Amino acid sequence: MVPFMRVVPAGSAACRSVRVRWAMAGAAAGVVAADQVSKSLILASRVTAAGTGPVMVRLLRNTGASGGIEAGHPVLVTLVGLVISLGAVVLAIRVRSRVTALCLAAVCGGAIGNLSDRVLRAPGFGRGGVIDWIHVAGGGGSFNVADLAIQFGAIAAVVAMFAAEREPRIPKAQRPAGYT
Numbered sequence: 001m002v003p004f005m006r007v008v009p010a011g012s013a014a015c016r017s018v019r020v021r022w023a024m025a026g027a028a029a030g031v032v033a034a035d036q037v038s039k040s041l042i043l044a045s046r047v048t049a050a051g052t053g054p055v056m057v058r059l060l061r062n063t064g065a066s067g068g069i070e071a072g073h074p075v076l077v078t079l080v081g082l083v084i085s086l087g088a089v090v091l092a093i094r095v096r097s098r099v100t101a102l103c104l105a106a107v108c109g110g111a112i113g114n115l116s117d118r119v120l121r122a123p124g125f126g127r128g129g130v131i132d133w134i135h136v137a138g139g140g141g142s143f144n145v146a147d148l149a150i151q152f153g154a155i156a157a158v159v160a161m162f163a164a165e166r167e168p169r170i171p172k173a174q175r176p177a178g179y180t
Helices: 018-045 074-094 098-120 145-166
Strands: 055-062 130-136 141-143
Touching (some): 018 098, 018 145, 074 098, 098 130, 098 145
Antiparallel strands (some): 055 130, 130 141
16 A cells, blocks of 8 residues: 555445535536536537637547557557446545545546547547547647546646645544534
8 A cells, every 4th residue: 555645444434424525426417527528519519620729629539548549459558448437436436535535536537538439439439539629739638527536636636645644633523613
């Protein structure tokens, strides 16, 4: 076990609280909804490219991983994405910090959003392309709302893990009223 990750047995994890579980489910569902709605709007508008400046709209179907890595092997990318997603779910359920759990729930929501594209979009099950539509000029690549949730959620989770490691642990009996 890596000490700074504060991964603990399921009985003492942050998500044992019903409120935290609902918040995690809401965060993941919110990311999936925002991702799928934004992709549907872009596809419905039939815009392939629009805007000038540092951030533009440019519609792409990415069959590879982030940045088009392994674009020729969409089934492999789908399976690897599924394994990583399941790992993120397990970690989100077992971490001690509520903030870390919520950040990992956003990562899970992003992964579900992209996996749903791979499974449900043409050309077929496990071979579909992820709809990327946000383009950053200057070689920044193209991405979508799910990719943003994955990247920022993962960075925030790591920061939260390190911050939780620095916080002194106060025994439950010594906590002031209202301390959570």
